[in-house]
Amino acid sequence: MARTITALELFQELADGRVTEILDVRNIDEFEAGPVEGPRPAPTRNVPVYRVFEELEEECARTLDDAIVICGQGNGSEMVAEEFELLGKTVRSLEGGTDAWNRLLVPREITGLPAPVRVWQFQRPAKACLSYLVGVPGERCIVVDPTRHPAPYLDLAAEHDMVVAHVVDTHVHADHVSGGPALSARLGVEYHLPPEDCGGVVPFPNRPLQDGDVLDLGSAQVRVMSMHLPGHTPGTIALLVSAAVLLVGDTVFVRGLGRPDLTGQAEDLARDLFRSVHDRLRPLDPRTVIAPAHWSSSEEIDDSGLVVTTLDDVFTATLLNETAMDRFVEEIVTSLPAAPEAYDTIRLVNSGRLAPPEDEVDILDVGRNQCAASTSLT
Structure with a gap:
């Protein structure tokens, strides 16, 4: 099972400047309507989930260790995190996705x-x-x-x-x-x-x-x-x-x-x-x-x-x-x-x-x- 992080934990890590990268796997229009931003900026990439799976090994290699993977409800990001872990990359999925982030x-x-x-x-x-x-x-x-x-x-x-x-x-x-x-x-x-x-x-x-x-x-x-x-x-x-x-x-x-x-x-x-x-x-x-x-x-x-x-x-x-x-x-x-x-x-x-x-x-x-x-x- 993939490692996860809560919306509050993500906020705190952003505030401390400890987020290495955010990989947002929502569709481009969803990402542009509401990117995840916190008290301090963090490097962010938007790659729709279907593209991640089309080029799984390449996207895994591009992603930094301990990156936070984000989607709308947490399901797609969890699948990506599980696949990355099988390839040896340690990442975390945002629990509840941007739905949880929007309520925080x-x-x-x-x-x-x-x-x-x-x-x-x-x-x-x-x-x-x-x-x-x-x-x-x-x-x-x-x-x-x-x-x-x-x-x-x-x-x-x-x-x-x-x-x-x-x-x-x-x-x-x-x-x-x-x-x-x-x-x-x-x-x-x-x-x-x-x-x-x-x-x-x-x-x-x-x-x-x-x-x-x-x-x-x-x-x-x-x-x-x-x-x-x-x-x-x-x-x-x-x-x-x-x-x-x-x-x-x-x-x-x-x-x-x-x-x-x-x-x-x-x-x-x-x-x-x-x-x-x-x-x-x-x-x-x-x-x-x-x-x-x-x-x-x-x-x-x-x-x-x-x-x-x-x-x-x-x-x-x-x-x-x-x-x-x-x-x-x-x-x-x-x-x-x-x-x-x-x-x-x-x-x-x-x-x-x-x-x-x-x-x-x-x-x-x-x-x-x-x-x-x-x-x-x-």
Whole structure:
């Protein structure tokens, strides 16, 4: 039987720089739609499984020792690994394939915060998406921007004796299918989604958060305050935790700004984004930790394994220092690449206006995010 590796083990080995090579044996279109990428880049080859078996000895010779073989569900990669081992090559097959990789969530705690609040960042490497669990051990917690696979949030909450009291989506996401409505319904707790992102009406139970609303986590010292930051979408909110961490959604990233064109209002939302950045973010304490909903490259992951920055560092980006609104709008709008075709469909799903079959949702929920705009002036 071939040796195997789990999705979490692969993530950890990628983070440590210990992966010699990834041999992805999916079809070319599947590989291009969602290559396996982790905290650090690793040499990767895509050779469809049928070609591997057509030139088995040659492909075995080309493959590095201890390479990771990957397919969609783990069956094809296991067959390849078994054949390679018969030829004397030691490799490992990814258990569950890219299906398992796509579900993987890895929690990292953001430390150094005022007690008793704790914040965990959940990294989803398959999409470079970030979600959060914010809470007080022994009391209450909230889940922010959750994926469709809630077990890791619930397990961590149970580990620290916390009850999930709220589920929040900072905006209607376009790059991945949210698990927020289903999680809130499952737990019987309040769900919060900006109605402005849904044309004013949310067709499932929802209590919109208004600017300045507070979510109490159970201790008098701990408050999570909402802040309206339109720009990426009309209704985007951010959550300020204990005046120390800002869960900022897609407004700004470690290196980038949220693109304003995904709702068909690029210029208007670029102006909103300018105002959000300069009127709402700049006055905050420059030491505020910025915790975004995405990352774009492994260079944005710091030495502690987190995707965070400070507000002070955010404003080192050239475009964020542009004080003329018209110049800001022109530069950000003209720099935008075309959005993936699936984004309009994903927004309809996340706003409750479309309910495709589960297998179609699985397909929509694959592929890296493309939610960032440039921050450099030309």
